[in-house]
Every structure is written in C-alpha cells, then in structure tokens.
Amino acid sequence: MTPLRVHSLHALAYCERLFYLEEVENMRVADGAVYAGRRLHVELAREEDEEEWLTLNLESERWGLTGKIDCVRRRDGAIIPYEHKRGRAARSREGTAETWPSDRLQVIAYAALVEEQTGREVAEGRVRYHADNVLVRVPIDEKARADLTRAVARARELQSTVERPPVTQNERLCVKCSLAPVCLPEEARLAATISETTHVQPERETIRLFPADDDRRTLHVLTQG
Numbered sequence: 122m123t124p125l126r127v128h129s130l131h132a133l134a135y136c137e138r139l140f141y142l143e144e145v146e147n148m149r150v151a152d153g154a155v156y157a158g159r160r161l162h163v164e165l166a167r168e169e170d171e172e173e174w175l176t177l178n179l180e181s182e183r184w185g186l187t188g189k190i191d192c193v194r195r196r197d198g199a200i201i202p203y204e205h206k207r208g209r210a211a212r213s214r215e216g217t218a219e220t221w222p223s224d225r226l227q228v229i230a231y232a233a234l235v236e237e238q239t240g241r242e243v244a245e246g247r248v249r250y251h252a253d254n255v256l257v258r259v260p261i262d263e264k265a266r267a268d269l270t271r272a273v274a275r276a277r278e279l280q281s282t283v284e285r286p287p288v289t290q291n292e293r294l295c296v297k298c299s300l301a302p303v304c305l306p307e308e309a310r311l312a313a314t315i316s317e318t319t320h321v322q323p324e325r326e327t328i329r330l331f332p333a334d335d336d337r338r339t340l341h342v343l344t345q346g
C-alpha cells in the first residue's frame with residue numbers, strides 16, 4: 122500500500138473533504154499561503170546553523186507514513202521533531218497557547234517516523250508559530266499515539282470510498298483553504314439547502330471566498346442533467 126504523506130494527515134485533521142480532494146482526487150492548488158509557508162522554511166534553514174537545522178525525509182513501514190520533517194534537534198539527549206508554522210497558535214479559553222489539531226497531528230506523525238528511524242522513544246514534539254512567536258510543546262504519549270492510529274485508519278477508510286466527504290461545518294476553515302476554488306464550499310452548502318421540490322432558495326448569508334471583489338456573476342454547475 123502506498124504510504125500516506127504526513128502532510129495528508131494535516132489536511133485530514135483540518136477537513137476530511139480537503140484530504141479527499143488532495144489524496145484521492147489528486148487536486149492540489151498552491152495558493153499565496155502555500156508559497157509563503159515554503160518561503161518561511163527556506164528562510165529558516167538559511168538562518169540556522171547547518172548542524173542545528175536538519176531536514177529529514179523519513180518513511181515508516183509500521184505506520185504506513187512518509188514525510189519530510191522541518192527540523193529535528195537534540196535537547197539534553199532527547200530527540201525532538203520541530204514543525205514551523207507562519208500563523209498564530211490556537212488559544213484555550215484561558216488564553217494559553219495551544220497547537221491547532223492539524224498541527225498537533227502532524228508533529229505526532231513526525232515523532233512516530235523519528236522513533237521508527239532511530240529506535241528511540243520520542244517524548245515530545247514542538248510547533249513554533251511565527252506570527253506570535255510562540256513555541257508549543259506536544260507530548261508524545263499514549264493519547265497521541267492513539268490519535269495517530271485513528272487518523273491513519275480514517276485516512277485509509279476515506280481512500281477506499283468513492284464519495285467525497287461533505288463540506289466542513291466550520292465555514293471559517295474554508296476562508297483559509299487553498300482548495301476552496303475547487304471545492305466550492307459555499308456553492309455546495311447552498312445547493313444542499315435549496316429545496317429540491319420547490320426550488321425555493323432559503324435565506325442564507327454566504328461568505329465570498331473568491332474572487333475577493335468581483336461584481337460579475339459566476340455560474341457553477343455542480344450536478345449534471
């Protein structure tokens with residue numbers, strides 16, 4: 122079986138439909154945010170001491186995963202995988218910085234790859250959010266491994282289905298999604314809420330995702346016939 126990209130698990134935790142579009146339908150769009158993320162990694166690699174900055178391509182037979190880790194560092198004898206993100210950290214109700222679920226899953230998967238490669242247990246991964254200059258530590262414990270197991274199983278399940286998962290209920294995710302122009306989430310939501318028998322269009326505020334300001338009207342055909 123072809124190994125899953127760790128990055129695909131990041132997409133899975135973000136939105137199952139995004140995972141499906143990228144990994145099953147092979148649709149990938151590099152938008153401004155994607156290029157900015159790549160630039161960040163190149164700049165970081167330049168700034169860091171070469172011995173400190175170590176990017177690794179790893180594959181795990183046990184997990185069926187493959188991935189390119191941003192950086193692995195040794196701290197007090199421990200090996201710690203790092204992931205760098207351009208944006209801000211999530212916040213708990215109390216205001217404590219936390220990882221976003223997709224970033225957490227990604228660094229857990231990297232830790233699993235490092236463990237298999239080195240034969241040594243990895244106790245922690247770290248995610249640095251550059252917009253607010255915050256470092257969040259992710260424990261690699263039983264819960265983390267169980268979450269990874271569940272995510273890999275769900276990814277495999279989705280790979281074997283022929284139905285695109287529905288659009289996410291969290292509309293805010295679509296605003297930052299690189300595949301919004303392909304997924305057409307607002308159109309899909311609208312289509313789902315229009316009564317098939319009456320064709321009455323319910324009142325619903327839609328988010329303009331693209332283009333940001335265009336006075337012309339666009340017709341999207343979602344079904345045939």
Ligand code: SF4
Binds near residue numbers: 136138294295299
């Ligand atoms: S646009 Fe929204 S629903 Fe579609 S893949 Fe992206 S996050 Fe998911």
